[in-house]
Amino acid sequence: MRYLLAFLLALALPAMSAAQTGWPALYDVAGVASDDVLNVRAGPGAGFDKLGSLPHDAEGIEVIDVDDGVRWGRINLDERSGWVSLAYLRRLPGQGDRAFPAVARCYGTEPFWDLERDGDSVTFRLLVDVIAGPVAVQQTRSTGRLDRFGFAGTGIAATIARSACNDGMSDRQYGLSIEVLLRSGGDWTQYSGCCSLQR
Template sequence: MRRLLMLTTGCLIFLCQAGGSIAGLPDEYPALFDITDVASDDELNIRAAPNSRADIIGSLPPDRTDVEVLRLSKDRKWARVGLPEQSGWVAVRYLAPQPVQPDNMIPVRLRCNGTEPFWSLHIPRHDQAEFERMPDPTQGFSIVWQSAPAGRTDREMAAILSTMQVRAKCS
């Protein structure tokens, strides 16, 4: 009986300390999340440190999607999120992970911007891209093929740096 109790306790400790897939969280970061379980008249506080007593340095609206989580705290109760010029922490219990996409796909909702000249690239779906260079109008493209370079293991950068063939949409 004592042996069974020790074995059960050991399994529970292992499961509690195991990777994100057991807890329903992604195994790799950064990852995208949506805010959940925050009242419509409230907001999710962003704190300076991973605890509820830390200073509030910002907030996120209750319907916010595409929140990029950079990493989790050691106890996996807090998520580090990026802010302009800094980062902060939000409680994981108010975040719902978005589905993980395949390694050879460009991240959906990817948005890149540049200057001199001013330009932007937005990929709202796996098969669609929009490119704008000021003062020209936005151009739409269909993504017809994408792949990751052989030997790459970092899923986002592999897809971003891969060769992508696009075909302009005819209007």
């Protein structure tokens, strides 16, 4: 019995450690002179090509993931992703490993859809038509995984996971994936996509 318990704990460790990274999270640029910018690089290091820059006072920057040394963070810039030095970013409070991700928008393709969250309600649009919402939802969290969350309301339910995600249409990267179940009439339809903490 003791060996079985040790084996099960060993299997759970990779999932637990991945869930405890606490990304994605929102940051403000900090420590950059007012006449300077924070460079966005093609890779996690100053030797990589410059893709663009962030103003010295940029706020609410979503860091999707970090490099192995936790010195560089991956962000989205226009329709691609790049890397910025974490030494010049300050993490906003209330975003611990166990905190429910403050999802602002989620997206999917084929067909194009988006979900916007505003407080305790969500609105689901298919193409440009509002299909559901605003619908009041209640947040839930997995009893067995630290990296799984969800919400549910009348005619809609979703599971959100801290996992790498791509919209399939750009080079943008996301740190949250979502599975949405939406009831229209008597039928349920499932939509898969990615979520962002930014509007």
